[in-house]
Amino acid sequence: MLMDKKSYLFSDIINLPGISKITQKILGKLCGTRIIDVLFFRPCRYIDRRNHPLTAKSGEYVTFTAKINMHKPPAVRNKPYRIILELEGQQLTLIFFHYSVKYLKQALPIGEACVISGKLETFLEQLQITHPDYISLDISSFDEVCRIEPIYRLSRGITSRKISKIVASALKIMPEFPEWIDGNFVEEKGWLSFKISLSKLHNLDSLEEMEMCRLRLAYDEFTIQQIALRVARYKQMKEKGRKFLVRNKYKDQVMRRLEFELTQDQIRAINDISNEQQSQHRMIRLLQGDVGSGKTVVALFAILNAVENNCQAALMAPTAILVEQHYSWFKEVLSGTDIKITLLTGKIKQKERKTIMPALQDGSLDIVIGTHALFQERVKFKDLALVVIDEQQRFGVMQRNSLIQKGNSVDILFISATPIPRTLRQALYGDIEHCSLKEKPKCRVPISTVATNIKKTSNVISSLKRAIDLGKKAYWICPCIEDNESLSVAAAEERFAQLQKVFKENNIGLIHGRLEQKQKDEIMLSFRVGEISLLVATTVIEVGIDVPDATIIVIENAENFGLSQLHQLRGRVGRGDQPSFCILLYDKLNKSSHLKLKTMRESQDGFYIAQQDMLLRGSGDVLGIKQSGNIEFKFADIYKDKELLNRAYSKAKDIVENDPTLTEIQNQPLKELLNIFGYNEEFEFLR
Known part of the structure; x- marks a missing residue:
């Protein structure tokens, strides 16, 4: 029955065939515990394996059938093993650096036909593939391999191909949903149905249709979320609150x-x-x-x-x-x-x-x-x-x-x-x-911001020493090493040791996330009262620390930080009435990081900087919402899709104004989508 299938979507992934307890645990961490979570686990990229090696360019992925012509073991140890294939009258070489001779002879016996897929290379005008992704003697597997392959975010213990098989299994039981979007709008956008769009994201026929399918699902996601927010807001507004009498007593x-x-x-x-x-x-x-x-x-x-x-x-x-x-x-x-x-x-x-x-x-x-x-x-x-x-x-x-x-x-x-x-x-x-x-107190002085190549660090240290000798206070922020606190702490400790040699007669402190809270508090107090003049730190001091007489901040490898984060760090100085300075030390700049530092030099408007941050990084990371338990969109991008968000915002407004509790709504598919995207009957966030 159709309703059984819909209920099945929200059951545990263990109910899918071939799912072990270990796989259940891994998928639970990657995407969630329900079958619908697996379907919503969007590929992070795709590999187009449909190219033919005789027409493809070097660096492209190819899939083909060929005859195994010759094995060429290396004459010297630690050299590559080569297998020569005959392909439409031409030769193509498979290269293996790490290999088992026994395995290669079994997997690719001379005289047999095989299916190969991998990244094409050219060496001395000869075609070759190093460590093919797919090797098969089953010629009938060609169509299965020669496709646009979805690649998923992984965790230890599972492969992208395994996830692809699990998704295919889940798609088989996914029911069709009646269309809820206005037909004219669907036609205008050239969109497919909800089910087909979701299915095609995992099984693309062309790379062009990927964005079309994502946009369809993004609009669904935006609209459902905006409806939920509006209903929740309506309920809150209906609640009788405290009616304070404001007398301004204090x-x-x-x-x-x-x-x-x-x-x-x-x-x-x-x-x-x-x-x-x-x-x-x-x-x-x-x-x-x-x-x-x-x-x-x-x-x-x-x-x-x-x-x-x-x-x-x-x-x-x-x-x-x-x-x-x-x-x-x-x-x-x-x-x-x-x-x-x-x-x-x-x-x-x-x-x-x-x-x-x-x-x-x-x-x-x-x-x-x-x-x-x-x-x-x-x-x-x-x-x-x-x-x-x-x-x-x-x-x-x-x-x-x-x-x-x-x-x-x-x-x-x-x-x-x-x-x-x-x-x-x-x-x-x-x-x-x-x-x-947006205004700042009149006593605040704008912060002078400069960007300097990290090769000139010794010059920066010399200038910093002169300033501290004159009684100034400074922060030195160490590199931001994404998702690796140990490396971030190590970088801070290394820089601290180097600076100690220079600032021997001055008190210098070190603060990072591995310290006990009591230690952090003691170090910050010492910096605030002047016992420490130079504070070496990781981003633990990013938000809210107020030391009005700190006037210099050096941010090392500034290109590795987000724009909003750089702005927050810069905000640790310039909190008094003294001139303040921010030095952005950079190493290698690409186009994006160059624009980032240019924005920091030219603007101190946090609202403008946050907007630019969204342009550079996308919306999901600006507030750290992925780590906070807030909304994490699966298909939508708040900045890229703002036209759809505005339309969804207006659509949700119309729906909820006409039926604030959704009790009379006749659009059953819309109600089902509320459930699918993670909202229960009270329209609270399930997570």
Whole structure:
């Protein structure tokens, strides 16, 4: 039955034929645990094996049948083994550097015909293939090999061919779905059905149809996700929230303690948030701002509105360093008021916790600032009314919800220090209310940014030493080595050892992710108070660290960092009223990395830089959303497909405005797609 097949799609992959427990575990890590997850496991690239060696160019993949003419073992050890094939009156040589003579004689016996596929090479005008990908004496296998082969992201214990067979098995049980997209739009785009598009991504007839099929599925994905966001937003708006009475009880006291004048952006954001807190609906708002634009100040006034209504507020940040920084600043600004504030991190001792927990539960404490420690089940509040989540993209969905659920109709203020381009914000949040801070306090001086070849590192070190001798503070950021923390730490330790020889009379520190939190905090404190003048670091200091008198940052191998990450790192300086400098050390530049450094030199606008980052890297990595538990699109690219996103946004708006709970919707395929793309009946994210 059709419904049985649809249900089968959501069953465990172990139900597919030939899937062992080991394969189940590997696929679970690669793509997910359900059959539909395997179908959505998109190839990362394709190899076109349909070329013929007599017409193909060197470097192209070819597939052909030929007669095995001769074996030529090497005359000298450690030299390649050659097998000569006869191909339509010409010779083609197979080259093997690592081989078993016994295997080669069995696999390719002289006089037999065989099917070969591999990358074509020419050497001294002779055709050859080194270590063919496919060797078979079964001539009937030619059609199976001579195709556009999908290549999948792999893990130890599984091959791309094995995944391809599993996908083929899953496709056999996939049912057809009635079309839900307007027929005129499908015809205009030349799209195929949902099932055929998904099937062809794994079995292309031509490379040209790959993008057409992906775009069809991207539109499905965008539309379903936007519908889910709109329904969730509708439900949130229907929820009755806290209607605060904003009297600005603490405003004058706090304003007197601020050492700067609020920008117009800050004033506008504070007013917008206060107005929403006074409404009868729950506030769910995104506050995004450039580096150093004063987001924490805006968050403080939102917190004060909650506190003056006899409610509690929690501010959560991803690192102990950032949390302690927030806590110190809040304590200083709120001194002289009757507001009670506490700090809660993983390193708070049990004795202190025994005091903090009851005080939160009985309402004696008004504000708590903490890390992941706030998620703990034993952390309870008397009346939590506002949650501020700093660097929200670094927390998973479930983590955020575990804190939000500790109160009743809690208002939520998300803060992002990575400016989010409109397209990305729209995809991640739908039509969530937001406010942006682009202005910086008037006391801030623009940062001078230069790019220098790494061969001139000795000159940079000499200039840095002169500056530190004059009392300046500096960061030295070591190379970003993707997906290998051990190598990143090793690079930092090596640079630290080199710099120690130069800065003998100056205190120099080293900080990286392998250190215990206590060690990190002690080193940062030493740098902040001036016991350390030069801090060698990995990207552990990327976000939120505020040392106003640090005025120089050197970023080594800057071409290996993302644009937004470079902007965040640069933002560690220029936080006071002194001239600041950013030196980007580069090694080898390609077109992309040259544009990256050019953008950094010419602009300090985080919103523009984030937009350029999307252009260079695609959307998935700008906020690190793949690591955070947020939405990860399988087919769509937020930047490349923004025309489709805009259409999906409008389509979802029309659907949900006419039927906000989707209870009366007649489009059954649309409901099925909500399930297929990972949304349940409540339209919450299943992951």
